[in-house]
Every structure is written in C-alpha cells, then in structure tokens.
Amino acid sequence: MSSSDDKNSPASPAHGIGTRLVETGRRPEWTGTPGHPGAVVSPAVWRASTHLYPDMAALRAHPANEDGKFYYGRRGAPTQWALAEALTELEPGAAGTVLYPSGVAAIAGALLTVLRPGDVLLMTDSAYEPSRTMGRGLLKDFGVETRWFDPQDPAAFEATICPRTRAVLLESPGSLTIEVHDIPALLAIAKARGLVSVIDNTWASPLGFTPLTHGADITVMSLTKHVGGHSDAMMGSASAGTEWYRKLRLRAQGLGNVVSPDDAALMLRGLRTLSLRLERETASALTLARWLDAQPEVARVLCPMLPGSPGHDLWVRDFTGGCGLFSFVLNGGTSAARDALIDALHLFGIGYSWGGFESLATPVDPAPIRTASRWPFAGMAEEDRFGVRLSIGLEDTADLIADLAGGLAAWKAHA
C-alpha cells in the first residue's frame, strides 16, 4: 500500500539503505496510540478479522476501497500496512505493494492480473519450477498458453513473440542455475512489442536490483527467503507503479489473499537486518565460490559474483548487490556420489528454500525440466550434470569451507 505522497518515514531515498531499512514502515500512528504516537519501536501485531465502527453513521460512511483504512480483516490492519509500505519505499518506481501468503501466490496473483484467456505468456526457461508448473497447469486451465524461451538468447526471445503474446515472466538470476539474463535487452524488446513484464526478483531483492527502474511493470518477491531471513514464515509480494498496483490489489482482493499479522511482523523484523545479512552472505558466498572453483572435484561454479563465472559481466553491469545463493557442478561422478557429498555436510541443512540465517545444500538437476535451452549455457558437457545448490548463511566462512572439504572428500571416496 501507500503512495509516494503520503510516506511517513523520516528517511528519504537519499539516505543509505541501512538507514532506510531502520526507519521504513514505522508511522507513529502504527507504533503508538493517539495520545502516545510512536510510543514503541515496531508496529503492534493487530490480530483482527472484524474492524468495529463507532456508530451506524460511521459504518455507512466507510471509506472507499483505500489503503490504510480500517474496514475488515481481509484488507489488513496496520501490521500488514506497515510491511507493504516499507517494501514500497524500498522499491524505486513502485506506487504500492500487495502482500500474498507465499511467493508462489504472488507470482499467481501477478500473472492472473495480467493475463486473459487466449493470451500467450513467455516464460524464461530458467524459471523456478513451481512457476513452470503454473504455466502447464493453472494458467492452461484458464485458457492461457505458456511458451518457454532461452534467457541467454534475446533474438530467440523476440522471435517467440506472436500477436497473442501478452506478457513475459523473467527471473534473473534463475534460482537453480543462477543464470543472469540481459534484462535491459529483454525488457527493451518486451516494451517495443507491447508486452507486460513481470520479474521474479527474489534472488537480488531491491537491494541488488531494481526491476521497475529498468522498465519492468511488476516485480515479485518471495519474502520467505531474504526478507524473512529466519526460515520461520512464508509470504510473497508484488510491487508496481500506480496502474498495475491498482489492478494487482483488486485481483488479490478478488482472490481473497490476505497475510497474517503475526507473519507480517516477522517479515518487518527480518527486513531491518536485510542489508547486513545480504552483505555478509554475499561476501561469504564469494569466498566459498572462489575456493570451490579451485577444487579439482568441481567442474564449474555458477555464481555471478565470481569473476569468470557465467553472467558475471551482466551482474557487474546491472546489479548493486548479490546474495548467498549459488550452485556448482561436479566433475562427473554419479548421483549417489553427490548424495554422499551432501550427506557428509554437517553445517549445511538439507532442505528447500534459501535466504535464511542458516546454510542449506540441495541437489540441482535442471537439465530434464528445461524445454527451450540446455543448461546452463551452450558448451556444458552432458556428464557435468550433477549440481549442488548452496544457500550460504551467517556461519563463519572458514567453518563452511571445512565442511565442504569434508563433503568433497566423501564425494571422491564414492566416485
């Protein structure tokens, strides 16, 4: 919610990101009472389905469907409004932010806002698997056709556009192969051909990449990852300029989307330390990526922050930050040897998701799910297909290196 003219944070875009993360979403009326505005630091958890009206006149005069007005629980209360306002303030070019119960719900919410039966959606071939599933399932059932394109080939992307193409879904870097797209090139084509562009910006967050300033129409995040940061809550967001924000909001209301105030408070808490965590995780990930790159067991490191890694030049050109999520590909071996590697890790949990304070490792096998391109780029040998994805948390880097060394030793013993 919120538009730029009613911002109430003492921080402005001229302040540094740490300052803005501290100040945002803390309107005095949300952190206090009329007699004591700003009495506490964080907005209270407003658990409410019913909002009460003082009398019938007030009920009859209830405001139009506006942000920041008490009405009924499905339109949120100050805890959710504060989080939405904070995310809007951190997203240059956004007039507002809609919150969804998960990242997948945010992607569905955005696509169902943009697409109509008969439309064609173009989706990057590196997209998150549930996004692909949405194309084959939910969207298909509603009469939308999804076609996939090779994100490394803007000319092929343009050739895929047909008169029925309505929108494009990008995700850069892709969350499995960590492929960076040439987003400005793809967006220039999308714009010239009248497509609506939606970007899943979960990897970078607005601290690392600001899609709307690059010409995207809607930016989506899984807040479950970096913003929450503590692996204890799920949520998603979609932010956009005035026109798309209004449509996103109405569609989300139509779908009955609402997020719990408890979870919104957890997200606000995570947001305060976002820049610190991302800085630390990025630095640690880069050290680990360099170390892995020097190991004979590793065929390829897929980490755009690492010089020489695929996408590094685009990352340097377009991004202002990284994160702790990257992958590496083993030098041959078997699926069982890779299992032995992951099983031998003590500090890396085995589990989906990423962006938490704790490190995680999961196998990555994107080859069979891709339909428009090979992974991660031309020239990859077929046997180099056993990948491991790491989400680097806040443990000491030296401890993580020692853990990975043990994992590689287990891999070698098995291979």
Ligand SMILES: *Cc1c(COP(=O)(O)O)cnc(C)c1O
């Ligand atoms: C996890 C993830 C999502 C989905 O988020 P949930 O909150 O788990 O529903 C969407 N996009 C990317 C890139 C993700 O990694």
